[in-house]
Amino acid sequence: MKRISYLTPLILFFILGCVKTPKKDAQISPKPDNVFNAPFSRTWSATLEELIWMKWVPAFTDEREGAIRLKEAYVYKKSGNLIRAYHWPSIEEAKTSGIDDYLQKVTYYDNNIFDFDKAIFSQENMEIKVVSISTSQTRVEIDYRIKPYLNSGKFGNQVRSKGYIESLLLQKIREKLKGQPISSRDSP
Numbered sequence: 001m002k003r004i005s006y007l008t009p010l011i012l013f014f015i016l017g018c019v020k021t022p023k024k025d026a027q028i029s030p031k032p033d034n035v036f037n038a039p040f041s042r043t044w045s046a047t048l049e050e051l052i053w054m055k056w057v058p059a060f061t062d063e064r065e066g067a068i069r070l071k072e073a074y075v076y077k078k079s080g081n082l083i084r085a086y087h088w089p090s091i092e093e094a095k096t097s098g099i100d101d102y103l104q105k106v107t108y109y110d111n112n113i114f115d116f117d118k119a120i121f122s123q124e125n126m127e128i129k130v131v132s133i134s135t136s137q138t139r140v141e142i143d144y145r146i147k148p149y150l151n152s153g154k155f156g157n158q159v160r161s162k163g164y165i166e167s168l169l170l171q172k173i174r175e176k177l178k179g180q181p182i183s184s185r186d187s188p
Contacts, residue, residue, distance in 0.1 A: 076121035119148035
């Protein structure tokens with residue numbers, strides 16, 4: 001009986017080794033969500049236009065390098081509305097603000113770590129790189145950084161983005177570029 005139990009895995013290995021698996025056709029991997037079927041110039045313009053929709057102002061742009069750095073922003077709540085501003089919130093604004101729900105939506109943030117020290121606003125930075133892959137494809141890379149400012153008057157550790165804000169921006173760029181044919185001179 002012991003011999004059979006030792007042989008069973010060997011027999012299975014031999015049988016499975018003899019079975020031919022169907023050969024997969026060569027498949028092109030799907031394009032990531034940040035790659036657009038549009039030339040660099042159109043993608044660059046669409047990206048800048050959609051930053052207006054986000055109400056986030058560029059501090060620096062370099063089209064030759066494909067670089068966009070947005071102004072450092074502060075997100076807080078005022079009268080229940082989420083505000084993105086480019087100045088440090090006043091003491092009054094900070095006292096009435098609480099953004100745990102926002103941080104949980106856009107970041108991997110655990111508001112239960114310090115019950116007494118909730119986030120009242122966040123300091124946010126975003127850098128975007130528009131990269132030409134070919135004459136008809138462009139990739140948009142987004143680096144979004146969020147640092148919660150706590151009720152104790154200190155910054156918490158930088159929290160990792162869930163990709164929510166980035167995906168909204170990429171979706172708006174995609175909508176802007178949709179239906180615009182690539183001219184024949186831009187084709188590879």
